[in-house]
Each structure stands twice: as C-alpha cells, then as structure tokens.
Amino acid sequence: MASVSSSSHLNKTVRQQYMSLPQGQKCQVTYIWIDGTGETLRNKTRTLDTEPKSIEEIPEWNFDGSSTYQAEGSNSDMYLIPVCMFRDPFNLDPNKLVLCEVLKYNRLPAETNHRASCNKVMEKVKEHHIWFGMEQEYTLLGTDGHPFSWPPNGFPAPQGPYYCGVGANSAYGRDIVECHYKACLYTGIKICGTNAEVMPSQWEYQVGPCEGIEMGDHLWVSRFLLHRVCEDFGVVATLDPKPMKGNWNGTGCHTNVSTKEMREEGGLQYIEKAIDKLGKKHPEHIRVYDPHEGKDNIRRLTGLHETSSIHDFSAGVANRGASIRIPRQVGQEKKGYFEDRRPAANCDPYAVTKAIAITCLLEEEKGAK
Numbered sequence: 551m552a553s554v555s556s557s558s559h560l561n562k563t564v565r566q567q568y569m570s571l572p573q574g575q576k577c578q579v580t581y582i583w584i585d586g587t588g589e590t591l592r593n594k595t596r597t598l599d600t601e602p603k604s605i606e607e608i609p610e611w612n613f614d615g616s617s618t619y620q621a622e623g624s625n626s627d628m629y630l631i632p633v634c635m636f637r638d639p640f641n642l643d644p645n646k647l648v649l650c651e652v653l654k655y656n657r658l659p660a661e662t663n664h665r666a667s668c669n670k671v672m673e674k675v676k677e678h679h680i681w682f683g684m685e686q687e688y689t690l691l692g693t694d695g696h697p698f699s700w701p702p703n704g705f706p707a708p709q710g711p712y713y714c715g716v717g718a719n720s721a722y723g724r725d726i727v728e729c730h731y732k733a734c735l736y737t738g739i740k741i742c743g744t745n746a747e748v749m750p751s752q753w754e755y756q757v758g759p760c761e762g763i764e765m766g767d768h769l770w771v772s773r774f775l776l777h778r779v780c781e782d783f784g785v786v787a788t789l790d791p792k793p794m795k796g797n798w799n800g801t802g803c804h805t806n807v808s809t810k811e812m813r814e815e816g817g818l819q820y821i822e823k824a825i826d827k828l829g830k831k832h833p834e835h836i837r838v839y840d841p842h843e844g845k846d847n848i849r850r851l852t853g854l855h856e857t858s859s860i861h862d863f864s865a866g867v868a869n870r871g872a873s874i875r876i877p878r879q880v881g882q883e884k885k886g887y888f889e890d891r892r893p894a895a896n897c898d899p900y901a902v903t904k905a906i907a908i909t910c911l912l913e914e915e916k917g918a919k
Contacts, residue, residue: 552699553692558784569641577601578645580638581611581630582774583652586619588662588841589789589896591774601644608632608648620652620660628660629653634767639733640778647737649771664900665766671904672762675911681813681887682765682903683742683758683806687895688776689793690723690751691786697751697794698723698785709799712750722751723785730779731755739772740764748799748856758806766900789896791840792849800850800857801895807906808887817885824910825865825874825888831909832863832873838901840894847894858891 579602580595594613602608615621615628630650638645652660659666672680690698699722700706711720727744734741734755744755757768773789780787792800811820828835840846844860851860858864858873865874865888867881873892880886893902 552785553694553696554784555693555781556784558782575600578638578641579608580641580645580647581632581650582647582771583613583630583650584662584770584898586615586660586662588664588898591770591777592618593774602635602646605632605635605648608635608646611650615652615654615660620662621654625655627655629657633665634771636737636739636771639736639775647771647774649767662898664898664904665763668766668900668904669763671907671912675907676762678911679761679810680907680911681759681761681808682899682906683756683760683887684765684769684893684899684902685754685756685802685804685806686769686772686789687747687752687754687801687803688787688789689749689801690726690753690780691788691793693784693786695786699751706750708797709748709750712746712752713748714745720750721746723753726779726783726785726787727753727755729782730776733775733779734772737771737775739768739775741772747801749794752799752801759808762903763900765903766898769899789894791846791894791896797855799855802850802857802891803893803895803897803899803902805890805893805899805902805906806887807890807910809911812887813885815885818880821876821880821886821888825876827909827913828874828890828906829863829865831905831913835890835892835905835909836860838905839892839897841896841898846896847892850894851892 577598578595579598580593582593585592611630612627614626616623616626620628632648633651634649636647638647651665652663654660692698715721731744740757740760742756747754757772760768776787837843848860851857853859856870864872866872867876868878869875875889875891
C-alpha cells in the first residue's frame with residue numbers, strides 16, 4: 551500500500567458539514583506566490599467584505615519573507631501584488647484564488663519573481679501575437695518519496711504499457727488526474743488535455759494556447775491546483791526532471807511556440823528561422839530551462855528516453871529525440887508551430903517563455919538596427 555499522509559485519513563464527511571455553511575456576502579481570497587526556491591508555491595487566505603469583480607479590487611498584502619527563503623529576519627516583510635484572479639475550486643464561488651508577484655521591501659521584484667521581466671518582454675513582442683502551449687509532466691509519489699503504487703521493495707514491469715494506458719495494472723492515480731483536470735476547468739485555467747506518461751505513476755497535462763504572459767500565469771496556478779489536489783489525496787506530485795534513476799523516462803515541460811507569422815501561409819520559413827536562432831543560443835537556454843542553470847536537466851537530457859543530449863542542439867520533423875520537434879502536420883501544411891523539448895518539468899514558465907521570445911523575436915530586431 552502506498553504511503554499517504556495522515557491528513558488524508560481525516561473524516562471528510564465532518565469537513566463537508568462546515569464547508570457547506572453560508573458565508574453571507576464575505577469572500578475568501580487565497581493569495582498564491584512563488585517562494586525563494588523558484589519552484590515551491592506558498593499561499594494564505596484573507597476575508598474581503600464583498601466578492602471582487604476584477605484584480606484591481608484585490609488589495610496588496612504582505613508576508614514574512616524570512617520564512618520563505620526570500621528575506622532576512624531583520625527586514626522580512628515582502629509585498630504580494632495581485633496580478634491574476636481565478637475561481638476557487640476548493641471553497642467554490644464566490645471565493646477566489648489570486649496569483650501574486652512578490653516585491654522586496656524596496657518594491658523591486660524579488661529574485662525569483664521572473665514574471666516582472668517576462669511581462670516587459672511580452673509587451674515588446676505583442677504585435678507578433680506569440681502563443682505558447684506547455685506540456686507539464688509530473689510524477690506521483692507517496693509521502694515516503696517512493697513512486698505511487700510501485701512495489702515497496704522493487705520495481706513495476708518495464709516501460710511499455712503505461713503511456714496513455716488504461717486499467718489498474720497500467721494507470722496509477724487516475725482519480726488525482728481527473729480531479730485536477732476538473733479543478734482547472736472550474737478555475738478558468740486553459741487546460742487542454744491530459745494523458746498517462748511513459749513511466750508508471752508519471753502523468754502529463756497540457757495548458758494553452760496562451761498568449762504572452764498568460765502562459766506563465768496559467769501554468770503556475772495549474773501547478774498550485776495539482777499540489778492542492780494531491781494534498782487532499784495524501785500523496786505528493788514531484789516535478790523533479792529525473793525522479794527515478796535507471797531505464798525510466800525523465801519529466802519535462804515541452805513548450806510549443808507559434809507566432810502570427812508562423813500560423814499564416816508559408817509560416818514554415820519563420821519556424822525554421824526561429825529554430826536557427828535557438829540553435830545559436832543553446833547554452834543560454836539550457837541555463838534558464840531549469841531553476842539550477844542546467845544542473846537538474848543534465849540528469850534528464852541524456853540523449854536517451856526521448857530526449858536530446860544537453861550538450862548538443864538538434865531539430866527534426868516528428869523527432870522526439872531532438873531538441874526542437876516540428877510536428878509532422880506542420881511539416882506537411884508548411885505552417886503552425888514548433889515544440890521546444892528541452893525545458894525541465896520544474897522550469898519557471900516565465901523564464902522559459904521570456905527566453906524564447908527574446909531569442910526568436912527581439913534578437914532579430916537588434917540585428918536590424
């Protein structure tokens with residue numbers, strides 16, 4: 551039996567008795583932010599007198615940055631700046647989830663606040679109408695760190711039957727996946743699909759297409775929902791790029807990219823130009839495609855298990871062993887999008903989309919001046 555948290559065994563019928571109580575005109579607003587690790591999310595909740603109709607109606611707040619790896623105790627207050635509002639699938643309407651940027655005491659962006667700089671870049675390239683779609687892979691673990699439903703003292707059967715699998719011997723943890731999917735839909739996240747992945751207990755969901763800064767906003771909140779749903783079930787979702795050593799697939803966050811020019815007739819030439827630019831900046835992109843400047847991805851991008859080598863750049867039609875994949879349909883229609891397969895599962899989507907936008911769109915403008 552998988553190791554699950556004690557909280558998941560609490561009486562949920564008793565809980566529901568309280569959750570169904572009326573709350574009058576009051577509204578619970580849960581503030582969500584990225585902490586000093588650049589990977590972990592934090593949250594806390596406050597009461598507003600009425601339901602906010604827009605992000606402008608939600609006040610700034612603060613928190614103790616010395617407890618989130620973001621400040622020293624002698625100067626620990628950090629500001630929470632609401633930037634994006636969603637429906638709350640746990641407390642239900644009229645309650646809200648609010649994604650926040652973090653500012654330091656001097657109101658400059660915190661070190662792990664990559665949204666601020668990403669937003670500036672997206673404003674500069676907005677005439678290109680750049681769309682992103684990110685494929686978030688993750689692995690379910692018991693609270694003991696062992697993959698969910700794996701034998702306690704061994705391994706499941708080799709990879710093969712699990713990708714898009716069905717049945718108790720192939721799909722581990724589907725209840726969690728489906729609850730997360732519904733929560734995303736209720737919230738307003740632009741989730742567009744999900745599937746079981748190659749390694750048992752490994753899953754993926756896709757968010758997009760999202761334009762500009764919206765990509766990072768929606769992916770981060772979808773991650774919050776994932777961790778929160780897993781909390782209810784008593785298990786853990788890890789975004790570690792290589793959670794299991796050996797002959798098991800790693801975990802990525804493939805990023806699909808398309809500009810207005812790429813989507814129009816003859817757009818393949820713009821896709822090829824973008825890929826050429828990305829190839830020239832391969833080391834720089836690797837450094838921002840995981841939170842530790844490539845140290846996480848080096849365990850995943852080995853050239854095996856449907857990855858390219860971290861040391862080499864490659865591209866190809868329908869090639870899942872390449873850095874950049876051009877889908878076969880795009881190759882046939884000569885327009886559409888490309889897939890950057892290098893970002894790790896634990897990447898910051900703001901850092902990834904910012905780097906892609908700069909390399910593919912702003913570097914060209916620099917060269918033309």
